[in-house]
Amino acid sequence: MSLRDVDNQFVWHPYTQMSDWRKWSNRVIVKGEGFYLVDSEGRKYLDGIASMWCNVWGHGRNKVVKAMTEQLKNLQHSTLFGLANGPSAQLAEILLGLARGMDKVFYTDNGSTAIEAAMKMALQYWCNKGRRTKREFISLEHGYHGDTIGAMSVGYIENFFGAYKPLLAKVHRAPSPFLYKNRFENESDLVEWCLEKTEKLFRKRADRLAALIMESGAQIAGGAIIYPAGYQKKMAKLCRDYDVLLVLDEIATGFGRLGSMIEYLAQRSQPDIVCFGKALTAGYFPLAVTLTTDRIFNVFLGKYSDNKHLYHGHTFSGNPVGCAAALANIELYEKNNLMQQINANARYIALRLREFAGSPIVADIRHKGLLAGIELARNNKPITILKNKERINYFIMQESLKMGVHLRPIGNIMMVIPPLAIGRRDLEKLLDVQLEILRKVERLS
Ligand SMILES: Cc1ncc(COP(=O)(O)O)c(C=O)c1O
Known part of the structure; x- marks a missing residue:
């Protein structure tokens, strides 16, 4: 046929x-x-x-295809459960050189599961620290983070997810800095209003909030909502002030979409956890990453019997062909x-x-x-x-x-x-x- x-x-x-x-x-x-x-x-x-x-x-x-083909000849897949593979180790080092302030890389195979990993890291971080009341999430109106259960829970596109509500976790919503839909004349008044509303939520629930999760720089699926200058930086400060982790989703906005390789650096808003996907492999292979800091990572260390390790992983986590694609891709960004x-x-x-x-x-x-x-x-x-x-x-x-x-x-x-x-x-x-x-x-x- x-x-x-x-x-x-x-x-x-x-x-x-x-x-x-x-x-x-x-x-x-x-x-x-x-x-x-x-x-x-x-x-x-x-x-x-x-x-x-x-x-x-x-x-x-281009060279990304060549790198993938070469990698395919040597090793098509080898699990990260209990073994390392060359390209995933190399890529982690390169990514940490780019994403300043981050110390560890966790691999998944699409954006939604990178978000799931981020959410589980945030929850377990507090759990491992013995602060079990901190188990709620806050996210932004008009946010989108993927289609798996956790990612839908922190997403907001109501007419997409209505039917799945019985599966979704209850999540608190902060306003999105969306000038067109709000009643403000200028961006700075809008930013102040958003921050006041968000801080009110924080003040009430800081001891129960595990993390705030938001897209970095802009909400794309929510309608191409570009954050006003200063908004993200102020949100990051709010998280620090109230001891709430900041999870940034750069799956669609990182790697250049908004004009910067790493959007949170451009926004001067250091996250505790950040996710990349999509353009990471030039769009040639399903691969995503969840990066975090040693402050988070170290809380997962302990004796085996303490049961503190992260219970998350996928068959194809850190697939070497995907990692080879990402390595070649990043090299091309710089060269070109x-x-x-x-x-x-x-x-x-x-x-x-x-x-x-x-x-x-x-x-x-x-x-x-x-x-x-x-x-x-x-x-x-x-x-x-x-x-x-x-x-x-x-x-x-x-x-x-x-x-x-x-x-x-x-x-x-x-x-x-x-x-x-x-x-x-x-x-x-x-x-x-x-x-x-x-x-x-x-x-x-
Ligand atoms: C901001 C954002 N996060 C997460 C995702 C989910 O990524 P994936 O479709 O690879 O699961 C998307 C997809 O469009 C997205 O735009």
């Missing part, structure tokens, strides 16, 4: 209403070429969402001066977003680095269904595919979130197509 004959009706796709699947089902991706994906009919699509926000260098033609390129492209995006700002249906634009969210509304109401009866997000996805670009908006928010090393011409195309689609939505709303 050739790929041309694949019926493709048997896979249950994530975050997809499968009764609509026929609309997409004729697009089976068979290879990647640079920043493009190629389907079984030979049609090419610009990878406009970086294959779910993780792709760095485009597809298939990627952060400089990202920041130049970010300035270009800022210029181009002015063209979007003039639209009567653009209610808000939020942008930092290679992330932008363009919020579409009419008369202050989010646009959901168009005059042709189509859902706005479906319409955008369909239209963009017809125009040779893969896009995935978040509801009524158009997202600009390209591969991190995208070249200027492809970025121009991505924005041109988004602008053309915006004009179509204007006519249909």
